[in-house]
Amino acid sequence: MTAQTLFPLVEALERQRFDAMVRSDVAALDALLSDELHYGHSSGFAEGKAAYLDAVRRGVYVYRRAESVIASVVELGIDACMVCGDLTLVGVMAGEEKVMASIYVANWRREAGIWRFVAHQSAQART
Numbered sequence: 001m002t003a004q005t006l007f008p009l010v011e012a013l014e015r016q017r018f019d020a021m022v023r024s025d026v027a028a029l030d031a032l033l034s035d036e037l038h039y040g041h042s043s044g045f046a047e048g049k050a051a052y053l054d055a056v057r058r059g060v061y062v063y064r065r066a067e068s069v070i071a072s073v074v075e076l077g078i079d080a081c082m083v084c085g086d087l088t089l090v091g092v093m094a095g096e097e098k099v100m101a102s103i104y105v106a107n108w109r110r111e112a113g114i115w116r117f118v119a120h121q122s123a124q125a126r127t
Contacts, residue, residue, distance in 0.1 A: 006073045006075060006081050007070070007073045009115070010070065010073050010081060010083050010108060011070060013032070013108060013115055013117070014068055014070065014083065014106075016028070016032060017029070017032050017117055018063075018066035018067065018068065020032060021056070021061075021063040021066050022063045022064065022065065022066055024056055024057075024059075024062065024063070026053050026056055026057050029052075029053060029056060030049075030053060032116065032117050033049050033052070033053070033116060033117050033118075034049070034109060034111060034116035034117060034118040035049055036048075036049075036118055037049035037052065037117065037118060037119070037120075038118070038119045038120070039052050039119075039120045040119075040120060040121035040122065041122065042100060042102045042122040042123050042124050059092075060093070060094055061091065061092075061093055062091045062092040062093075063089060063090070063091040064090045064091045064092075065088065065089070065090040065091070066087075066088070066089050066090075066091075067087070067088045068085050068086065068087045068088075068104070069085050069086045070083055070084070070085040071084050071085045071086070072084045072085075076107070079109060079110040080107060080108065080109040080110070080118075081107070081108050082105060082106070082107050083104075083105065083106045083107070083108065084103075084104070084105050085103070085104060086101070086102070086103055086104075086125065087100075087101075087102045087103070087104045087122055088100070088101055088102075089102070100124070101124070101125040102122040102123060102124055102125050103122065103123055103125050104120065104121065104122040104123075105119075105120075105121050105122075106119060106120045106121075107119040107120075
């Protein structure tokens with residue numbers, strides 16, 4: 001695959017991920033996330049898959065809106081890619097109402113034929 005052919009695939013995968021986040025659909029997220037997930041938040045806090053899913057399940061993260069504008073998709077071999085873009089999250093994080101505008105980098109990897117979300121890092125966007 002090339003970056004050009006990966007772009008629509010990644011857009012669809014990111015849409016699925018964000019939809020599952022907004023629905024707090026832990027089962028859908030579990031299916032999308034790699035067991036090796038590294039999720040780096042813009043706050044500097046990082047967690048793995050089990051901790052992230054547990055936080056969604058317990059309502060620590062309640063997403064009301066999650067939208068991205070993908071700036072680029074970079075092929076990383078035949079079974080992985082990196083996504084760069086802008087991210088807006090609206091919700092309640094650890095009991096605090098937040099609107100977060102970030103830039104982000106994410107990685108997707110094909111694992112046993114299925115695309116899984118393996119890494120995320122965001123940083124607060126300049127205003």
